[in-house]
Amino acid sequence: MQLQGKRVLLAVTGSIAAYKAAHLTRLLVKEGAEVQIIMSTSALDFITPLTLSTLSKRPVYHQFHKNETGEWNNHVELGLWADLFIIAPLSASTLSKLAHGNSDNLLTATYLSARCPVMLAPAMDLDMYQHPSVRANLDTVEKHGNILLEAESGELASGLSGQGRMMEPEHILEKTIQLLKKSKDFEGKKIMITAGPTQETIDPVRFIGNHSSGKMGIALAKNLANRGAKIELILGPSQITISHPNIKISPVTSTHDMYKAAQAVHPQMDICIFAAAVADYAPADPAKEKIKKNEENMSIILKKNVDIAASLGAVKKDGQIHIGFALETNHEEENAQTKLKKKNFDFIVLNSMNDAGAGFKHDTNKVTIFHQSGKKQVSDLLPKSAIAELIIDTLKKQLDTEN
Missing domain, CATH: 3.40.50.1950 (Flavin prenyltransferase-like)
Structure with a gap:
């Protein structure tokens, strides 16, 4: 029974x-x-x-x-x-x-x-x-x-x-x-999850952003919280939110904000999941007032943002697990495996924009998981809640192997 x-x-x-x-x-x-x-x-x-x-x-x-x-x-x-x-x-x-x-x-x-x-x-x-x-x-x-x-x-x-x-x-x-x-297989685990997009200010009314909804990261947070984990959810601007006694939400706007929030809690975490779609670049000198439409063309000088996953991957502790995400449009597997090694992930979840029904704003997703060991898992097109469960079950198997 x-x-x-x-x-x-x-x-x-x-x-x-x-x-x-x-x-x-x-x-x-x-x-x-x-x-x-x-x-x-x-x-x-x-x-x-x-x-x-x-x-x-x-x-x-x-x-x-x-x-x-x-x-x-x-x-x-x-x-x-x-x-x-x-x-x-x-x-x-x-x-x-x-x-x-x-x-x-x-x-x-x-x-x-x-x-x-x-x-x-x-x-x-x-x-x-x-x-x-x-x-x-x-x-x-x-x-x-x-x-x-x-x-x-x-x-x-x-x-x-x-x-x-x-x-x-x-x-x-x-x-x-x-x-x-x-229900309790992650009890006692402290997990940080970054989710959603970031917004980089151009002027007081405009920003550089992307189409990420935060659905995947929030689905992961909900599933892990239901399984007993204590979650630090660092959430970029999103229409979606969640309420759960095991989830603490830190709302952020820019990549810099997200990095500072992640950096503050990272040393105490057992597991870190980098599911946010962060902006790689930000305006070097945001305007203090709204930019007026004067010229036919306008140029904005961009500066490179901190790579949150790579920076925290460089100071990853023994026994700490890092999981990354890669959204690619070309050379998908090659780019994902490069990120796996470069950012010191234990495994990485690849989303391809070329798969119908997958990627930003969809309720479904199709992923490929690459492990440091060389193992590769391919999912069907599934609801994001089911993809979250697949990722978490993969994480649980890794924890059980290490223990």
Whole structure:
């Protein structure tokens, strides 16, 4: 039994897919998990508490007080009890409440009190699932550090076919086992991650920058934090952010700012991941006032920025691991392997701009990992969250080999 001794809080909301909660409960219990179920009041229209209580062998909660005694169902205690909180199915209504901190029922109040990882398995009709407001709420809850189990495609209750089906219970079980097996495998490790772009000032209103979103570095930070690591996330200007008790964010703007922040924490770190897309050059003499449009042509003299990864690689301690990233458009493998050696990385992750769906601004990526030993790994085109997990699993194997 792969979940022996693990505590799973399963929340069920008002969706036709609520019937799948019975099968999911059965699967979790068979793997040895203790399962406590919470229901929203609308979920009572789709499946009875008696069914879920029988399968979980525990009373099912759906309100703040117990009818017989008036005793309080303590949402804080429930939130602290669990090793994992799964909301499956997650309706559009409850999703909106989670995204905006609405705690008008036991389920949402418990969610706001939970300190454990949270998995969300949305279920709704395909047009609802693709509606801009729903997608915005899904983005918001994912930015809050939750694990989103994207809906699967197939026949829907409306008779239409497409994406919107709650992830099948067998697949949720697989994700649960994977997460809980890894939940503490980086506990005690201090990890620095640089992420996002940098901006180099031209004048008070203009800058030199790039199209990096920071998605890859933030995905790495979230995954490692969920696995017990303490993260120093040095984040350049980005529309994306994350909130997690194991992540400390240091916002920076320029390459110089990022270097100073990284230099300050580097000596205390066990692992350093250089995922930021830093500017190689900066204006030598930024204008103090906005540059006016006068001449047909304008020249800006650039100076070379500090190479953060190379500078810190030169003072890397014994036992400290450095991981780098390379985004290339030509001679990809040759350039990546040159950086691997020059910057003293333990391994480097190559992104090619020539791969469709990979690189800046995409939610997916395809990478090749080169090791100092000469070993080479090639991934498929995957969501950036899955690429982050691949990189971290590679890191874990290296740590286990060294120990």
